[in-house]
Amino acid sequence: MAEQSARLRIAPGGASAPVSLLHFAAPQPPAALKTVTAMTKQLEELLESNRLWARKTEANRPGFFTNLLRQQAPQYLWIGCADSRVPANELVDLLPGELFVHRNVANVVVHSDLNCLSVIQFATDVLKVKHIIVVGHSNCGGVSAALEDRRVGLADNWIRHVQDVRNRHQDWLDTVPAQRRVDALVELNVVEQALNVCGTTVVQDAWARGQEVVVHGWVYGLHNGLLEDLAMTVGGAADVRPAYERALAAVRERFSG
Numbered sequence: 001m002a003e004q005s006a007r008l009r010i011a012p013g014g015a016s017a018p019v020s021l022l023h024f025a026a027p028q029p030p031a032a033l034k035t036v037t038a039m040t041k042q043l044e045e046l047l048e049s050n051r052l053w054a055r056k057t058e059a060n061r062p063g064f065f066t067n068l069l070r071q072q073a074p075q076y077l078w079i080g081c082a083d084s085r086v087p088a089n090e091l092v093d094l095l096p097g098e099l100f101v102h103r104n105v106a107n108v109v110v111h112s113d114l115n116c117l118s119v120i121q122f123a124t125d126v127l128k129v130k131h132i133i134v135v136g137h138s139n140c141g142g143v144s145a146a147l148e149d150r151r152v153g154l155a156d157n158w159i160r161h162v163q164d165v166r167n168r169h170q171d172w173l174d175t176v177p178a179q180r181r182v183d184a185l186v187e188l189n190v191v192e193q194a195l196n197v198c199g200t201t202v203v204q205d206a207w208a209r210g211q212e213v214v215v216h217g218w219v220y221g222l223h224n225g226l227l228e229d230l231a232m233t234v235g236g237a238a239d240v241r242p243a244y245e246r247a248l249a250a251v252r253e254r255f256s257g
């Protein structure tokens with residue numbers, strides 16, 4: 001630290017710097033700095049890819065970025081898992097500006113999570129999205145950890161919400177063959193989190209003032225790249241309970257036997 005500050009003091013002064021400090025003029029970078037530099041070089045590839053993508057996008061659609069600069073008008077809010085294998089825009093082939101996205105571990109919607117609630121509120125009240133879609137995916141690591149009481153660290157406290165879902169449906173889950181139980185809980189979790197979206201004051205208020213916004217539950221298959229609609233489709237307060245019961249019955253139907 002002392003070496004660093006001495007060197008910094010020399011820089012502007014040049015030749016007039018005190019002789020006693022000159023031996024600091026060409027220090028070796030500390031080991032940590034070398035590591036950071038090497039790691040930053042790894043990212044140059046990403047930055048180069050970004051430059052190519054921006055150039056290609058602008059060539060295909062002249063004015064694409066300047067148009068987006070003025071406003072975004074997405075029709076959809078995607079609430080999905082943070083898993084790197086489930087990239088929202090790519091899966092539905094939507095461009096920047098077309099999908100508003102919130103992702104977290106195991107696509108959980110908690111009534112006290114200011115982050116998720118803020119996204120839902122902005123999407124509903126300001127952007128006026130037409131659809132809010134909760135998207136789970138097969139083989140979800142967070143859901144699997146919840147199912148098997150596997151400790152992963154701090155995230156256990158987050159995954160606890162998925163365990164609440166597991167506990168609520170424990171009796172039925174016990175009847176599902178063990179190798180299909182994770183995917184059964186993935187689907188139950190989507191239905192329950194979509195129900196939570198319906199229960200937010202934001203969505204309740206939107207429906208009360210007659211705004212058209214429909215909540216959906218989907219699941220993505222890692223094995224085939226396909227999205228499936230779980231029929232948890234809710235367009236108003238009166239639809240919530242029937243849609244929930246229908247979607248749960250459909251999950252039970254798919255995984256029984």
Ligand code: CO
Pocket residue numbers: 081082083105106107137139140141142143
């Ligand atoms: Co996941």
